[in-house]
Amino acid sequence: MSNTNTYLDQVVKQQERLEADLRSKRSAPPSAMPPMAQAASGGGGGRGGGVVTQPAPNAVEVRVTGFGRWKTVLVPPNAFVVHTRRGRDEPLHVGLGVSFRYNPATDSYLVVPGAMQTILINAYCICRELQGVLVQAYVQWIIQDFSTAYRRLDFGDAEDPMRLVNLQLKEQAEAAIKDKVSTMGVADVLSDKQPIIEELTARLRAVAEGSGSADEGLGLRIVTVQIKEAVVSSSRLWENLQKPYRSEQGRIARLAELAAEEAVAERELASGRRREQQRIESERELAEQRARNAALEFDRETAEALRRSQREQEDARALAELQDATSRHALALERERAAEEAEIGRLRIEREAELTRLAADAEIALAAARSQGTHEQALLELERVRLRAGIDNEQSAEALQARLIERLPAIVEKLPKPAELRAVNIGGTDGTSVAGLIAELTTVVNALRRTG
Numbered sequence: 001m002s003n004t005n006t007y008l009d010q011v012v013k014q015q016e017r018l019e020a021d022l023r024s025k026r027s028a029p030p031s032a033m034p035p036m037a038q039a040a041s042g043g044g045g046g047r048g049g050g051v052v053t054q055p056a057p058n059a060v061e062v063r064v065t066g067f068g069r070w071k072t073v074l075v076p077p078n079a080f081v082v083h084t085r086r087g088r089d090e091p092l093h094v095g096l097g098v099s100f101r102y103n104p105a106t107d108s109y110l111v112v113p114g115a116m117q118t119i120l121i122n123a124y125c126i127c128r129e130l131q132g133v134l135v136q137a138y139v140q141w142i143i144q145d146f147s148t149a150y151r152r153l154d155f156g157d158a159e160d161p162m163r164l165v166n167l168q169l170k171e172q173a174e175a176a177i178k179d180k181v182s183t184m185g186v187a188d189v190l191s192d193k194q195p196i197i198e199e200l201t202a203r204l205r206a207v208a209e210g211s212g213s214a215d216e217g218l219g220l221r222i223v224t225v226q227i228k229e230a231v232v233s234s235s236r237l238w239e240n241l242q243k244p245y246r247s248e249q250g251r252i253a254r255l256a257e258l259a260a261e262e263a264v265a266e267r268e269l270a271s272g273r274r275r276e277q278q279r280i281e282s283e284r285e286l287a288e289q290r291a292r293n294a295a296l297e298f299d300r301e302t303a304e305a306l307r308r309s310q311r312e313q314e315d316a317r318a319l320a321e322l323q324d325a326t327s328r329h330a331l332a333l334e335r336e337r338a339a340e341e342a343e344i345g346r347l348r349i350e351r352e353a354e355l356t357r358l359a360a361d362a363e364i365a366l367a368a369a370r371s372q373g374t375h376e377q378a379l380l381e382l383e384r385v386r387l388r389a390g391i392d393n394e395q396s397a398e399a400l401q402a403r404l405i406e407r408l409p410a411i412v413e414k415l416p417k418p419a420e421l422r423a424v425n426i427g428g429t430d431g432t433s434v435a436g437l438i439a440e441l442t443t444v445v446n447a448l449r450r451t452g
Helices: 006-022 035-041 146-152 163-181 186-191 194-208 235-394 397-414 434-451
Strands: 063-067 070-074 079-085 093-096 100-102 107-113 117-126 132-143 220-232
Touching: 079 100, 079 146, 093 146, 100 107, 107 146, 117 163, 132 163, 132 186, 132 194, 163 194, 186 220, 194 220
Parallel strands: none
Antiparallel strands: 063 070, 070 100, 079 093, 079 107, 117 132, 132 220
16 A cells, blocks of 8 residues: 555645745846835936836835936835835824825835735644644735734835735744644544634734734734645545545445345346236237137128128129019010101101192192292283383384484494395385384394394
């Protein structure tokens, strides 16, 4: 078994990292001088009027403006300052964030951070059983009365004005923790840290704040005291301290495992029995269901076969009835068709006789109509001739001659072309009368016909 305490090493490394993180990372430039050094050296009164600052890891950034004897010190609002002058018993300025005129030849000042301070403590203690115990704690404090604090505490470190005060309070806190742990057992230190906190708080407040009188304290106020860790330095002792609890927990865990295994085994057996019963019941139910299904299938098949047989018989009977009805209907249709054909023949003969009679009547009517038409046409023609003869008789000779003259070109066009020309001398007739004129024309026409 290794003698190193891994947990202890981790706690120490974590404490170192925490201290490095809480420390200010600012660094002072080479040309800058702290205010206390400037006061001691007389201030270096140049005429440049520049600004001098004093950045340091845990110092306050103070700006000094002006030149010669006309300088001004500008203090941040969260920093305490005390300003003294040669020949004065009391400071000129004391307070938080007070800026003032500064003469390097006669004045001096001190600037201290006013923020809360944290002290990390690693106390290597010996308990009542003479065993090493590391107690890790932290204390937070602030300045309550700076007019008392700057007189009784050393803030002269230019880089870290709080370093000496923190170191002193840290030493007192470690001493108080060691005194209290030496009266306690290892188990008490590891299990109950409240007595250590109460003892450490009482001692630090008695030192920092006094017992009630303002002249007894340091002008500080303890804000909080806490114990972070308490670790046994010996890894073997740490293992031995843990063994009873671990053994008890292992016993409880093993018993719990055994109880769980027994419960699981019982549950598995019960579950197996239930599964087997369920399987048997399922198989029985499945067999019964199969039998019922087979019976139902047989009944269904039998009913279906019977229904099919009945349906086939009904269909055969219906088919026979349909064929018989069809034959009777066909015979009736044949009889009706024969009767219809006979009736149609009779109607055809009657129609033909009627048509013959109608044709004879039509012929007789047509002949009568034709005869009547011919008679009427002859009457009309006679009437027309009579009327024309009357009209012609009533016309004068001059009118007849004019009409004849008008029609001569048409008559000549219709006459055939004569092969020879013969002259006919018409004389001895009266050409002035209608009868004489007609006689002459008739003679001319007859001559032309013969010629033609």
